[in-house]
Each structure stands twice: as C-alpha cells, then as structure tokens.
Amino acid sequence: MMKLVIVGGGHAAAQIATSLRMKKFVGDVAIVSDEPVVPYQRPPLSKMYLSGEISAERLPILREQAYEGANIQLKLGARASTINRDAKTLCLADGETMPYDKLILAVGGHARRLSCKGADLAGIHYVRTMTDTDAMRGEFNTAKRIVIIGGGYIGLEVAAVARKAGKAVTVLEATDRILARVVAPEVSDFYTQLHRQEGVTIHTGEMVTEIEGNDRATAVITASGERFESDMIVAGIGLVPNIELAADAGVAASATGIEVNAHCQTSDPDIYAVGDVAWFNHPFYRRGMRLESVQNAVDQAKVAVEHIMGDDATYDALPWFWSDQYGLKLQIAGLSEGYDTLVVRGNPEERSVAFFYMRDGKMLAADCVGRVAEFMNAKKLIAARIDIDVSLLKDESRPFKEIAAEILSV
Numbered sequence: 001m002m003k004l005v006i007v008g009g010g011h012a013a014a015q016i017a018t019s020l021r022m023k024k025f026v027g028d029v030a031i032v033s034d035e036p037v038v039p040y041q042r043p044p045l046s047k048m049y050l051s052g053e054i055s056a057e058r059l060p061i062l063r064e065q066a067y068e069g070a071n072i073q074l075k076l077g078a079r080a081s082t083i084n085r086d087a088k089t090l091c092l093a094d095g096e097t098m099p100y101d102k103l104i105l106a107v108g109g110h111a112r113r114l115s116c117k118g119a120d121l122a123g124i125h126y127v128r129t130m131t132d133t134d135a136m137r138g139e140f141n142t143a144k145r146i147v148i149i150g151g152g153y154i155g156l157e158v159a160a161v162a163r164k165a166g167k168a169v170t171v172l173e174a175t176d177r178i179l180a181r182v183v184a185p186e187v188s189d190f191y192t193q194l195h196r197q198e199g200v201t202i203h204t205g206e207m208v209t210e211i212e213g214n215d216r217a218t219a220v221i222t223a224s225g226e227r228f229e230s231d232m233i234v235a236g237i238g239l240v241p242n243i244e245l246a247a248d249a250g251v252a253a254s255a256t257g258i259e260v261n262a263h264c265q266t267s268d269p270d271i272y273a274v275g276d277v278a279w280f281n282h283p284f285y286r287r288g289m290r291l292e293s294v295q296n297a298v299d300q301a302k303v304a305v306e307h308i309m310g311d312d313a314t315y316d317a318l319p320w321f322w323s324d325q326y327g328l329k330l331q332i333a334g335l336s337e338g339y340d341t342l343v344v345r346g347n348p349e350e351r352s353v354a355f356f357y358m359r360d361g362k363m364l365a366a367d368c369v370g371r372v373a374e375f376m377n378a379k380k381l382i383a384a385r386i387d388i389d390v391s392l393l394k395d396e397s398r399p400f401k402e403i404a405a406e407i408l409s410v
C-alpha cells in the first residue's frame with residue numbers, strides 16, 4: 001500500500017483529500033498541518049470572517065468526518081521540520097518520523113513582515129491565518145483609526161470591511177498606484193475612486209520607514225516625512241513562499257518558490273509541490289510563475305493526485321481570481337502582463353464594468369466588476385487565442401454571451 005503524506009493544511013491539502021476520495025485511492029494517507037484546525041477557506045479572512053458576517057463554523061472546506069470517512073489521518077498542530085530523502089521519511093517537530101512513498105508539499109507561504117524600525121511593536125497585524133484574523137478582531141472592534149500598509153487585494157479588502165464598520169481608514173501604498181502589480185492603471189483608478197467614494201484616504205508613493213510607539217504602535221512614518229496616527233495597523237505587503245522544508249532537503253527551490261514540472265513534481269520525483277508555494281512554467285504564458293489563488297491550489301492538487309495515481313496529468317489551467325470589496329465582486333481571468341490595448345465595456349461610474357486586456361488583437365486577460373457573463377465568456381475567449389474585433393467587446397446593446405458566441409463561431 002502506498003504511503004502518501006501531505007504537508008500543509010490549506011486549500012490544496014483539502015482538494016487533495018477530495019480528489020483521493022473521488023478517485024478511490026487505496027493507501028495510507030496523512031495530512032500534516034501546523035495549524036490547529038481542519039483546512040479552511042482563507043479568502044473570508046479579509047472579508048466576511050473579519051466583518052463577522054460569517055462565523056468560524058462556516059470556514060472549513062471539508063468537515064472533519066470527511067477525512068475520517070476517506071481514511072485520511074489528520075495531524076493538526078503538527079509541524080514538519082525535515083525531509084530525509086534517502087530514507088524517504090518526514091520528521092515532525094515533536095520528533096515523530098513518518099515514512100512516505102510520495103510526499104506532497106502544500107505548504108503555502110507566510111505574510112511578508114515589515115522590517116522597518118518599530119516593526120515588532122504590538123498593534124501591527126498581518127492577515128494569513130484564522131489565528132491572525134481572530135487576533136485582529138478584538139482591536140478591530142474598538143479601533144477608530146486604522147492604517148493599512150499596502151494597496152494590494154488583501155489591504156483593500158480589509159479597508160472595505162473597516163470602512164463598513166465606520167472606521168477612519170488610511171491606505172499607504174509605496175508605488176504610484178494601488179494594485180499596480182496586477183491591474184492596468186485604469187483599473188487602479190477605478191478602485192481608487194471606489195475607495196475614496198466610500199471614505200477611505202489613499203496615499204500613494206508613501207514608503208513606510210518607521211512605526212512609532214512605546215510598547216504599542218501609534219503612528220506610521222513614511223519616507224516623505226508624513227506621520228499617520230493609528231489605533232491599529234494592518235500590513236498586506238505580500239507573501240513569502242515556505243520553501244525551507246524543500247530547500248533544506250536539497251529539492252530545487254529558490255526565493256520564488258519550489259520548482260515543479262507540469263505534473264507538479266519537484267526535482268525529486270517522489271516529492272510534489274502544489275499551490276501558493278509552487279514555481280512552475282505556465283504552458284499558456286510560457287514563463288515561470290507562482291500563483292496565489294484558490295483556483296491554482298485546487299487545480300494543481302488535482303494534477304498531483306492524478307499523476308501519483310498513474311495518469312499523465314499536466315497543469316494547463318487558465319488562472320482566475322476574485323476579490324470582494326463593498327459588496328462588489330471583481331473576477332479576474334488570465335494574466336494581463338504584456339498587454340498592448342485595454343478595452344473597456346460598461347461604465348466605471350456605475351460600478352459595473354469589464355476591462356479586457358488585448359495583445360496583438362487577442363484577449364489576454366479580463367478584470368470584470370459585477371460582470372459575471374463577461375468573466376465566464378472572457379475565459380473562453382482567452383483560451384481560444386483568436387483575433388477579436390474590439391468594437392464587438394464594447395457593444396453594450398447586445399448581451400456579452402451572444403457576442404462571445406459570435407466571436408467563437410468564426
């Protein structure tokens with residue numbers, strides 16, 4: 001019987017359990033997670049779980065009984081510390097040694113920490129785990145002024161929740177626009193307007209140099225000399241992939257992630273890596289990347305399980321992602337890097353708009369705000385890699401589904 005050990009208790013691990021159950025895997029399976037709870041949904045941590053709209057009971061991806069039913073041993077609160085590749089064993093921090101035939105590293109990453117003066121003061125929060133959000137909640141309820149460092153998705157989602165709760169919210173972004181790494185300037189403008197209309201103060205080009213305070217953070221100082229007083233600080237400044245377990249065992253990994261091939265296998269064919277930690281060559285975009293999304297964690301988990309079970313599965317999924325702010329759903333299909341033209345469908349003022357990223361007349365990606373049909377059909381248009389008459393994309397007199405069908409029928 002094959003011994004399969006999974007390290008990590010996040011989205012990828014839960015999907016591995018689901019896939020093993022669906023494919024009727026016969027073997028010994030264990031999930032080793034350093035978190036004390038069953039794998040849960042991470043996206044609500046900066047959205048409805050932070051706002052209190054959903055409770056902890058709603059977060060688990062699968063109930064504990066589902067793992068038992070599938071004969072999957074759940075080792076919670078257990079940290080994997082070393083891999084012995086010669087002996088094919090995994091050592092846990094508590095001294096236990098677990099033999100494996102195949103090992104899947106679904107270890108995700110941790111929130112990048114501030115490194116400036118005052119970064120270790122109390123009152124500075126990061127949002128990666130349920131424990132993080134639980135720790136924030138008490139202060140969040142009483143804080144009047146919240147400073148958010150980082151104008152990425154997580155920072156902006158926390159800003160939206162905080163504004164809805166009536167806080168004075170300031171977002172400090174080091175680059176010249178929010179969401180600069182992932183969207184076009186027009187989309188950054190849309191989100192800047194949205195947050196300003198909702199009452200958030202956004203400062204761009206503000207690099208944090210110091211957190212002020214005695215035993216608790218009370219203000220944020222930036223390179224321009226500005227001082228922003230705060231009762232609470234939330235930093236959303238990126239993710240650092242957890243590569244140490246692999247790297248220490250001599251598995252190919254670097255600061256960008258653990259390297260995997262199209263089957264999600266690392267440089268050691270008996271060790272796989274999936275999800276936020278995996279660095280892979282995307283066949284569609286033909287470049288190396290690491291993706292931080294539920295969809296990627298789920299799809300790579302499926303590929304790893306299928307490959308372990310003898311199928312020639314390869315990863316070729318089109319990336320997609322979502323974000324919720326002020327009840328508006330942003331759905332993103334594809335990656336926009338390298339676009340030459342941006343086509344706008346709809347009216348940003350009405351908070352219902354799709355932005356299509358084109359390159360050489362073909363669709364590369366789409367950011368859809370409150371536009372489900374555009375998102376669903378953009379995925380097909382991107383995958384088809386066909387020439388598109390952009391005037392069709394803008395034509396609001398016809399449903400987008402019909403337009404996409406016409407384009408795809410040529």
Ligand SMILES: Cc1cc2nc3c(=O)[nH]c(=O)nc-3n(C[C@H](O)[C@H](O)[C@H](O)COP(=O)(O)OP(=O)(O)OC[C@H]3O[C@@H](n4cnc5c(N)ncnc54)[C@H](O)[C@@H]3O)c2cc1C
Pocket residue numbers: 007008009010011012013032033034035042043044045046078079080081106107108109127128129154242245274275276277291292293294295297320321322323324
């Ligand atoms: C606040 C927040 C909001 C998000 N919102 C969205 C969203 O709206 N849409 C979207 O698509 N994605 C979103 N994401 C990203 C998404 O949650 C991640 O892409 C996804 O969780 C990745 O799954 P994973 O299994 O690879 O890693 P994770 O879910 O991070 O799981 C990794 C697990 O491994 C454990 N672990 C690490 N090292 C060890 C070790 N040595 N031993 C034992 N256990 C270990 C960790 O504690 C963790 O439980 C969000 C993420 C956060 C934090």
